[in-house]
Amino acid sequence: xxxxxxxxxxxxxxxxxxxxxxxxxxxxxxxxxxxxxxxxxxxxxxxxxxxxxxxxxxxxxxxxxxxxxxxxxxxxxxxxxxxxxxxxxxxxxxxxxxxxxxxxxxxxxxxxxxxxxxxxxxxxxxxxxxxxxxxxxxxxxxxxxxxxxxxxxxxxxxxxxxxxxxxxxxxxxxxxxxxxxxxxxxxxxxxxxxxxxxxxxxxxxxxxxxxxxxxxxxxxxxxxxxxxxxxxxxxxxxxxxxxxxxxxxxxxxxxxxxxxxxxxxxxxxxxxxxxxxxxxxxxxxxxxxxxxxxxxxxxxxxxxxxxxxxxxxxxxxxxxxxxxxxxxxxxxxxxxxxxxxxxxxxxxxxxxxxxxxxxxxxxxxxxxxxxxxxxxxxxxxxxxxxxxxxxxxxxxxxxxxxxxxxx
Numbered sequence: 001x002x003x004x005x006x007x008x009x010x011x012x013x014x015x016x017x018x019x020x021x022x023x024x025x026x027x028x029x030x031x032x033x034x035x036x037x038x039x040x041x042x043x044x045x046x047x048x049x050x051x052x053x054x055x056x057x058x059x060x061x062x063x064x065x066x067x068x069x070x071x072x073x074x075x076x077x078x079x080x081x082x083x084x085x086x087x088x089x090x091x092x093x094x095x096x097x098x099x100x101x102x103x104x105x106x107x108x109x110x111x112x113x114x115x116x117x118x119x120x121x122x123x124x125x126x127x128x129x130x131x132x133x134x135x136x137x138x139x140x141x142x143x144x145x146x147x148x149x150x151x152x153x154x155x156x157x158x159x160x161x162x163x164x165x166x167x168x169x170x171x172x173x174x175x176x177x178x179x180x181x182x183x184x185x186x187x188x189x190x191x192x193x194x195x196x197x198x199x200x201x202x203x204x205x206x207x208x209x210x211x212x213x214x215x216x217x218x219x220x221x222x223x224x225x226x227x228x229x230x231x232x233x234x235x236x237x238x239x240x241x242x243x244x245x246x247x248x249x250x251x252x253x254x255x256x257x258x259x260x261x262x263x264x265x266x267x268x269x270x271x272x273x274x275x276x277x278x279x280x281x282x283x284x285x286x287x288x289x290x291x292x293x294x295x296x297x298x299x300x301x302x303x304x305x306x307x308x309x310x311x312x313x314x315x316x317x318x319x320x321x322x323x324x325x326x327x328x329x330x331x332x333x334x335x336x337x338x339x340x341x342x343x344x345x346x347x348x349x350x351x352x353x354x355x356x357x358x359x360x361x362x363x364x365x366x367x368x369x370x371x372x373x374x375x376x377x378x379x380x381x382x383x384x385x386x387x388x389x390x391x392x393x394x395x396x397x398x399x400x401x402x403x404x405x406x407x
Contacts, residue, residue: 012129015141017187018122021085022145024180025115027153028092028173029057029347032108034158034252035166036234037245042166043101047235048355053108054231055351060109061344065116069337072117077125078188082181084114084121089177096170116344119143120337123321125188133271135325140267140318147263147314151256155249158234162245207335211327214385219320219342220349221378222282225289226313227350228371230255232358240365241302251306258310266315274319274326275386281315282379288312289372296365350374 032039032053040050072080091111098104119142126138153176157169207213229236237243237251262281269277288308295301321339328335353374354367 014129014188015126015138017184018081018126018142019145019148020180020183021081021118021122022142023149023153024085024145024173024176025088025118026146026149027157027176028088028095028111028170029054029115030150030154030230031157031161031169031173032057033231034154034234034248035161035169036232037238038161038166039104043104045101046359047232048359049101051231051351051355053105054227055348055355056105057108057112057115058227058344058346058348058351060112061115062341062348064113065120065337065341065344066334068113068117069120069334072121076190077121078184078190080121081118081125081184081188084118085177085181085184087111087114088118089174089181092170092174092177096167096174112344116337116340119340120334123325123336127325136270136274136318136322137267139321140263140270143263143267143314143317143321144260146317147256147259147310149256150259150310151253154256155252158249158252162249207328207338209327211385211388212324212335212338214381214388215320215324215327216338216342218278218282218378218381218385219324219339220346221374221381222285222316222320223313223343223346224350224353225285225346225371225374225378227347228354228357228374229289229292229309229350229368230313231347231351232354232364232367235358235364236296236367237302240296241299242297243299243302251303254303255306255310258307258312259314260310262311262313262315263317265311267318269315270319270322274322275382278316278319278323279379279382279386281312281319282375282382285312285316286372286375286379289368289375293365293368293372296368 032050036047036050039045039053040047043050068084072083075083088111091107091114094107094110095104098107122142123139126142127135130138153173157172160172161169233252233255234248237248238245243251266277266281269280288305289312292302292305292309295305320343321336324335324339350371353370357367357370358364
């Protein structure tokens with residue numbers, strides 16, 4: 001039996017262990033954005049091809065999340081998390097040693113296989129550690145590792161790659177993976193009362209619910225907009241705005257700070273009003289992406305937009321994850337993993353779309369306004385999802401009224 005919320009610690013140490021794992025995974029996913037030009041030059045491929053290293057990783061998450069969730073379903077949650085971090089660490093080791101673009105792509109995909117299931121299992125563990133009214137905040141604390149990775153890991157990785165070569169960055173991330181594995185093994189508690197194996201067929205039925213599918217679609221569209229821009233942030237800053245290569249790391253630091261604020265803010269607001277937070281964050285993201293187009297040639301404006309973009313982009317994380325978990329009755333772990341897969345499908349689509357805009361027109365300067373259309377589509381899906389909720393409420397109301405009348 002779980003202790004009442006009044007005697008539980010406000011933030012269990014195990015949540016910070018999950019945050020450490022999220023930091024390592026977030027660093028390896030996002031750090032390539034600050035290394036595109038170095039990887040492109042060293043491996044003799046174009047910028048768009050280097051960008052596909054992001055799409056390849058994201059598609060690996062999309063495919064790997066449900067498969068590894070099923071494969072690890074009989075493992076205790078703690079054991080699964082440790083095994084996933086080992087896969088992640090080995091994948092980064094292979095990336096650091098990759099002799100060619102093809103091998104680097106394969107290594108990135110290998111690394112990505114652990115990503116979705118780690119966050120899927122981690123989100124379920126995180127929400128089980130806190131009281132009912134703090135579940136969104138618990139998810140946001142775990143995902144703070146992802147945002148801190150962008151705040152510290154990505155700028156540090158970009159700096160390391162600039163001065164010591166992009167391979168040095170992946171060696172450093174490998175070390176982070178080893179450390180995160182040790183922290184998770186030490187701090188995450190064993191499953192209480194034993195481990196009940198996931199019933200895959202039943203959880204799959206939960207995901208087939210129309211509202212869950214709509215939630216996953218919102219995630220895809222929202223983050224496709226984010227990554228259409230974020231993937232190509234280095235060439236945007238250097239080739240359009242006119243920043244020196246050395247300025248990219250500090251600007252990524254600003255963006256990461258915005259991500260941390262947006263992630264925690266989204267979690268707090270979603271605990272109070274979930275759908276209002278979801279709608280508001282999608283609107284904010286579309287507005288920020290659209291108006292960023294006007295700031296591309298101004299250095300001060302782009303620094304400010306880096307922070308605002310981070311806030312708007314990651315304020316959606318907790319509400320999107322919690323919406324899917326709420327609607328997937330009986331499908332918590334698999335639904336959570338599928339939402340991470342959807343996040344990364346959006347990542348892949350965004351990277352591909354941004355590359356298409358750059359390679360086939362209208363060009364690098366148009367990426368921001370093209371990206372703004374995607375969260376607007378996500379907003380339309382969210383409004384439709386809300387509309388589907390209303391008939392359920394209206395069917396309950398007359399029944400309740402009839403009972404009151406009979407009394």
